[in-house]
Amino acid sequence: MTADPRPIIERLVQELSEATTRSLALEANLLESSEELDKIRDALKLAEQHSNTDDLTGLANRRSLEAFLRSAQIAAMETDSPLSVMMIDIDHFKNFNDTFGHQVGDQVLRLVGRVLQESVRECDLAARYGGEELMAVLVDVGLESCAEIAERIRHRVFDARLTRRATGEAISSVTVSIGVAQFRLAESADALIERVDRALYQAKKTGRNRTIQETVFDDEIAA
Numbered sequence: 001m002t003a004d005p006r007p008i009i010e011r012l013v014q015e016l017s018e019a020t021t022r023s024l025a026l027e028a029n030l031l032e033s034s035e036e037l038d039k040i041r042d043a044l045k046l047a048e049q050h051s052n053t054d055d056l057t058g059l060a061n062r063r064s065l066e067a068f069l070r071s072a073q074i075a076a077m078e079t080d081s082p083l084s085v086m087m088i089d090i091d092h093f094k095n096f097n098d099t100f101g102h103q104v105g106d107q108v109l110r111l112v113g114r115v116l117q118e119s120v121r122e123c124d125l126a127a128r129y130g131g132e133e134l135m136a137v138l139v140d141v142g143l144e145s146c147a148e149i150a151e152r153i154r155h156r157v158f159d160a161r162l163t164r165r166a167t168g169e170a171i172s173s174v175t176v177s178i179g180v181a182q183f184r185l186a187e188s189a190d191a192l193i194e195r196v197d198r199a200l201y202q203a204k205k206t207g208r209n210r211t212i213q214e215t216v217f218d219d220e221i222a223a
Contacts, residue, residue, distance in 0.1 A: 057113030065127035084146035181214035
């Protein structure tokens with residue numbers, strides 16, 4: 001007599017049901033773990049952004065600037081392409097703080113930072129170097145082109161109109177002095193920054209609200 005197959009079928013169905021339940025539970029756990037990993041990745045990405053970004057202006061901070069500049073110098077040497085930098089200083093910045101308060105000073109910094117960021121490409125880097133000084137590293141851009149971009153930034157900042165948020169009081173026009181310099185083969189980052197800083201100093205020394213190229217020093221030496 002043939003044995004009744006129903007108990008075997010019922011047992012197989014039960015085992016299959018249990019296996020399905022375990023599989024669904026495992027899938028749910030994996031999904032939950034995946035979501036947790038995504039949250040961790042997002043948190044790490046946000047933390048990294050904060051560590052590389054200036055909180056006030058939203059630009060890259062000095063640490064990020066130095067790392068980017070080193071990489072850009074290496075790439076420029078490998079591809080034999082130009083690399084230029086500009087350093088921007090807000091003229092009479094202390095007066096804004098003393099006259100209107102630090103909140104207005106922060107407004108001025110954010111204004112110049114926004115104009116700078118909007119004036120460079122995604123492959124470039126705009127950064128806050130420190131205090132009221134900002135910098136930009138322009139990839140595959142020569143000295144003359146860098147100076148032209150600097151001049152556009154200077155005019156845009158001057159044409160901008162700021163008002164004191166608390167009172168609506170108009171704030172005097174903002175002006176900036178800018179130095180520009182082009183990377184020289186095998187030059188250190190410190191040497192390049194020193195040259196662009198000298199150009200900036202010359203812009204401030206000769207009346208502010210102007211752009212000075214580092215080649216003025218070569219002209220002075222030749223003279």
